[in-house]
Amino acid sequence: MRVSEPAVPWRQLLPTALVPNVLHGCGQGAAMPVTLLAAKALTGSSAAAATVTALLTVGQLLLALPAGWLVGRYGERRVMLLATAVTAAGGMTAYLAHSVWLLAGGALVIGSGAAVFTMARHTWVTVAVPAPVRGRSLSALAGATRLGLFAGPLLAAAAMRLTSGVHGGFLVVVVACVPLAVLVGSAPFQEAGCDGAGDEAAPRVLRTVWERRRVLLTLGLTLSVVSTMRTTRRILVPLVGTAVGLDEVTVTVVVGLAAGLDFSLFYAGGVVTDRWGRVAVALPALVVFGVCHLGLAFAPRLPFAVLWFLGSTALMAIANGWSGGVVPTVGSDLADPRSPAPFLGSWRLATELGPSVAPFAVAALAGALSLAAACAAVAALAALAALLLPAHARRHLPRRTT
Template sequence: MVENFRLRSVAAAAYGPAALFGLSEGAVLPVIAPSAIERGAGTATAALIAAMLGVGSLVANIPAGVLTTRIGERRSMLVAAAVLAGGVLICRVDLGRGPWSLLLYGSGVVLIGAAAAVYGLARQSYLTEVAPPHMRARALSTLGGSTRIGVFLGPFAGAAAMRFAGLPGAYYVSLAAIAAAAALVLRVPDLEGAGSAHAPVVTTRAMLKRQWRVYATLGLGVLLLSAIRQTRQTVVPLWAAHIGLSPTTGSIIYGVAGAVDALTFYPAGKVMDRYGRHWVAVPATLVLGTSFLLMPLAGGATLLTVAAMVMASATGSARAS
């Protein structure tokens, strides 16, 4: 299977659900900060709640690995869909303005982040094993690209729904997309070769002890790079709200930036396959830092869109790396 591997051979099973899962996330991401503000949060509190996405992902990463090993990739995808749907539904419960409403909303955001961790690991573990080394970067970056295509479409779908249903419209789009992703996963059997039931059991403690040098060097770099690129999910919607743009306009700007993000995944994968990851990671980090310098200069929708597009070009390459 490795010798005859083609990206299109896993399109329906791996990339289809990825795009729908991304669409579900993309519909919600731009409205997290405005929803928190609507519930009485200040700018700092809204940023903290938006950052709960990363907290949920971080907390769920190791359990996601254990879950995928025990129940398999397909069932893990279904668990991720259920958790994401639960998080979105919790976010829709409105207790009015106040700390309890914000606490409940934040818990829903944490679940959305946790679902993303479970889903991401389930698909990546399969592609890492089945793709040959000379195509692995392209296979994984295409997986990320499929998700980002969904993330690109999600804000536009959410913005269209908000024209008729207000902020709740974005959550309705998210629920519809994750239901479609779950339905597709249910119809697609586990991919052949996506793991082995006889694989040796390795504990987390033993893995950390054996690979501590990797985690202390490469792992630290990945941590810092991930922290930087994750800020786009928070900074763009928050700055849009700060300069008085509507949630619908903020979603459209986020979606335009998502198009740039999605266009970078395959070229970045080819560069990594040919020259190595550092040729993508280092320039992406420099461009990302520049985009943060541009953001405070954005006083309207046009400049904010430009800054968001620059940021997205870097996060797309960084995510692929």
């Protein structure tokens, strides 16, 4: 007799994870293109703009392990409230910035807040959701983020128009944090990550990094390329957009519309993740990311450059939406269900390493060679990860999830 599959606990996830993710994604969706455009306006350099924007992901990398400790000791609700306050402070700092250094500081703080918020939310869903529907649940979570990422750039474009300046887009980051804090403070969820370990939480996080180093250095770093593609896409799409002749507001609108395409496929990707395995989602996404980065590399030199740019951007958005939940789903597969926070912090450290380093590599390549060279290098990275992924997945993942 076939056992019925458990249902996704939508009623439980809606106030505790899905709606908060929409609001959080809205702020993050505004922060990436606005930081890039504001940095370019202050410096006049694409390489410098990419470097400043990279601090959004560097902040996430720096707080990956501390976030696991914070969630393990204080629980999801308090940590999410703290992260929301930090993000709002970073957004206000960036809004008021009249120098590239202050803008960089604001970007670093926004990224730090995002890391802590994401870690707390991931821990909660890992514990609250049955394993057979984990892919759909985390993909729905990614879809909620995509909805916010869709709205964020569009709201940022409107704010830039209203304030007559690029920095006005950072007000979206600040304003989104207000209802987010209210919702998280009142949401009816039980704490899942706070296990009362107290001062032992920090050593346990570090011990987990060492004990699970093989899976982190192989499967973790390989899957980090999926996250890396999302980061390089957010940097390279606006830069290539300006290279093909689009103005700043139009580029911001294109980024927002691409985020709408992200949203359209999130649940389909989750269903495939649960039914046919994690590789069935991650591998095609890596291939599409690689091909489309090559499209961005050649777009400014081809006839109908804007159409090549829009086509590459749209296909990357589809791949991004399709694969939205696969990286956190694999992390949840590998985590100890009794105390997931220590491993999930380690997993985020591994999977955020690529997104944190790649923007600096993009900046270096764009400055030393060309924007096209940076796009081509990212495409080569995607191809390498696609070759390595199947073997690492077979080695480390449970057979039913591969």
